[in-house]
Amino acid sequence: MILADLLEKLEYNCIQGDVDRTVTELVYDSRKAVKDGVFVCISGAVRDGHDFAREVVEAGITSLIVEKEVDVPKDVTVILVKSTRYALAAMSAAYFGYPAEKLKTIGITGTKGKTTTTYMVKSILEKSGFKTGLIGTIETIIGDKVIPASNTTPESYIVQKTFKEMVEAGCEAVVMEVSSQGLMLHRVGGFVFDYGIFTNLEPDHIGPNEHKDMDDYISCKSMLFKQCRQGILNIDSEYYDRMIEGHTCEIETFGFSEKASLRAENMKLLKRKGYLGVEYDVKGIMDSHVEIDIPGKFSVYNSLTAIAICRHFNVSEEVIQNALKDVRVKGRVELIPISEKFTLMIDYAHNAMSLESLLTTLKAYEPKRLVCLFGCGGNRSRLRRFEMGEVSSKLADLTVVTSDNPRNEEPQAIIDDIVTGVKKGPGEYITIIDRKEAIKYCIDHAKEGDVIVLAGKGHEDYQEIKGKKYKMDERDLIRDILAGV
Numbered sequence: 001m002i003l004a005d006l007l008e009k010l011e012y013n014c015i016q017g018d019v020d021r022t023v024t025e026l027v028y029d030s031r032k033a034v035k036d037g038v039f040v041c042i043s044g045a046v047r048d049g050h051d052f053a054r055e056v057v058e059a060g061i062t063s064l065i066v067e068k069e070v071d072v073p074k075d076v077t078v079i080l081v082k083s084t085r086y087a088l089a090a091m092s093a094a095y096f097g098y099p100a101e102k103l104k105t106i107g108i109t110g111t112k113g114k115t116t117t118t119y120m121v122k123s124i125l126e127k128s129g130f131k132t133g134l135i136g137t138i139e140t141i142i143g144d145k146v147i148p149a150s151n152t153t154p155e156s157y158i159v160q161k162t163f164k165e166m167v168e169a170g171c172e173a174v175v176m177e178v179s180s181q182g183l184m185l186h187r188v189g190g191f192v193f194d195y196g197i198f199t200n201l202e203p204d205h206i207g208p209n210e211h212k213d214m215d216d217y218i219s220c221k222s223m224l225f226k227q228c229r230q231g232i233l234n235i236d237s238e239y240y241d242r243m244i245e246g247h248t249c250e251i252e253t254f255g256f257s258e259k260a261s262l263r264a265e266n267m268k269l270l271k272r273k274g275y276l277g278v279e280y281d282v283k284g285i286m287d288s289h290v291e292i293d294i295p296g297k298f299s300v301y302n303s304l305t306a307i308a309i310c311r312h313f314n315v316s317e318e319v320i321q322n323a324l325k326d327v328r329v330k331g332r333v334e335l336i337p338i339s340e341k342f343t344l345m346i347d348y349a350h351n352a353m354s355l356e357s358l359l360t361t362l363k364a365y366e367p368k369r370l371v372c373l374f375g376c377g378g379n380r381s382r383l384r385r386f387e388m389g390e391v392s393s394k395l396a397d398l399t400v401v402t403s404d405n406p407r408n409e410e411p412q413a414i415i416d417d418i419v420t421g422v423k424k425g426p427g428e429y430i431t432i433i434d435r436k437e438a439i440k441y442c443i444d445h446a447k448e449g450d451v452i453v454l455a456g457k458g459h460e461d462y463q464e465i466k467g468k469k470y471k472m473d474e475r476d477l478i479r480d481i482l483a484g485v
């Protein structure tokens, strides 16, 4: 392929060599340099791709995409662009033949609810005959192929490659989570989403490797509404106005507000043997009734979001109802039915916002005691620890503070941080550093009518300690505890 064709949608300045040369591959990692490939130099959080310019040229690279000048032999083509990350996105789209144009693309952003909503959308669309690919926190799904995820929103090259594979596998639509980092780092650059969705927003992901402040976080999320045709947004969010600032798409809204185009009304909590659920009426641009086996008000938001999206695919009311009734998402208020005496669930709440909505939701079901077990990840926001501790002891009767992924921090130091928050609230607490021991404590001491939630690890099947991931799935831990292992 000709370099000029890869650059066709980009503004650039060819500062050396020419663009009419043939390139074999598009590369952004020096370890994958190939003969006559084009290498995109990206300044990352840890390394700067420009530092590898000479090395990749020695390995056979003949074209470089840069943000700043590099010292390489004159026969190498050097293209200067404003953002090499954006260039990688635009060039990847071209490299894979603009696959987004052959799919209905749905991008979901927001602090919480993205993963859950993507599975609801996939379930509804597939039940009505649209083969739908999925990209998100847990995995990428392309037909029968399932690839575990390392980022919620992968690098642009991977996004475009995945889209192409989805087209080849016969997918007509793709539903994907769009993280704020994904937007900030142009991982979804180079194409326009058919549908851009906003679930909600709370302070999160602010720290050294993430966003510099709340303003940066908000403006990154709002980028989606300058990059989609139809925006579908939660009008109940206090950040709604900020989100649509400068938007270039059509706007539709959902929520409990009377102003919403699609509204939820008459919400009722359902408490039946074995599960907690919720039902509500859908009003506005659609009239329907929904019942789901996932608890709480946020499940109303997530399912309403899914309906707002799928409505555009002319899906029947019956399909929506059936699909939502069946949908289960791994590690998102996932019920583990081990006793009729008490309710045990695994959830992914790992910040104050999700923990607060989760515990508030569960409290509304009036359990005998609400027991909340959690830890916090090392090398992540320190404020989160204090806040989660405070929220848990405000809402749970008993907080069991334990370990999550300590990464490069000392587990006890993380627990100490959490305890400073826990002490602010009225609830009782206990600290047990080993997660399995902590879960065993909850099960052994469970009382009739308790709701016990194991928060933070959700779908994860590992524990990360000092750069290494050790196998640890809470479902296995529970099985071993019950078997006395």
Ligand SMILES: CC(=O)N[C@H]1[C@@H](OP(=O)(O)OP(=O)(O)OC[C@H]2O[C@@H](n3ccc(=O)[nH]c3=O)[C@H](O)[C@@H]2O)O[C@H](CO)[C@@H](O)[C@@H]1O[C@H](C)C(=O)N[C@@H](C)C(=O)N[C@H](CCC(=O)O)C(=O)O
Pocket (backbone or CB within 6 Å): 028, 029, 030, 031, 041, 042, 043, 044, 045, 046, 047, 048, 049, 052, 137, 150, 151, 152, 153, 154, 155, 179, 180, 181, 182, 209, 210
């Ligand atoms: C801080 C951050 O966002 N890091 C992400 C980023 O890495 P980076 O580009 O900064 O990598 P780097 O190591 O500095 O390298 C820079 C460049 O030099 C190149 N390089 C590097 C080394 C070398 O020997 N040769 C070489 O050419 C690299 O290929 C790269 O092009 O780009 C990588 C590829 O896309 C990501 O995997 C990586 O995510 C890390 C794992 C991460 O933890 N990211 C978090 C903050 C994140 O993105 N989270 C969001 C939201 C999660 C949620 O849902 O809550 C997500 O979407 O996942």
Ligand SMILES: Nc1ncnc2c1ncn2[C@@H]1O[C@H](COP(=O)(O)OP(=O)(O)OP(=O)(O)O)[C@@H](O)[C@H]1O
Pocket (backbone or CB within 6 Å): 110, 111, 112, 113, 114, 115, 116, 117, 137, 152, 177, 199, 200, 298, 299, 301, 302, 331, 332, 333, 347, 348, 349, 350, 353, 354, 355, 357, 358, 458
């Ligand atoms: N709409 C919502 N509002 C608030 N909290 C929610 C909502 N939906 C789910 N949650 C809570 O947040 C947790 C994470 O939900 P989910 O994985 O769907 O969100 P996400 O946006 O993908 O999050 P992440 O960025 O962590 O991947 C759930 O386990 C639940 O406790």
Ligand SMILES: N[C@H](CCC[C@H](N)C(=O)O)C(=O)O
Pocket (backbone or CB within 6 Å): 350, 376, 377, 378, 380, 404, 405, 456, 457, 460
């Ligand atoms: N995508 C999130 C997941 C965190 C989940 C929790 N188990 C933790 O390790 O803190 C992150 O990497 O910050």
Ligand SMILES: [Mg+2]
Pocket (backbone or CB within 6 Å): 114, 115, 136, 137, 138, 152, 177
């Ligand atoms: Mg997610």
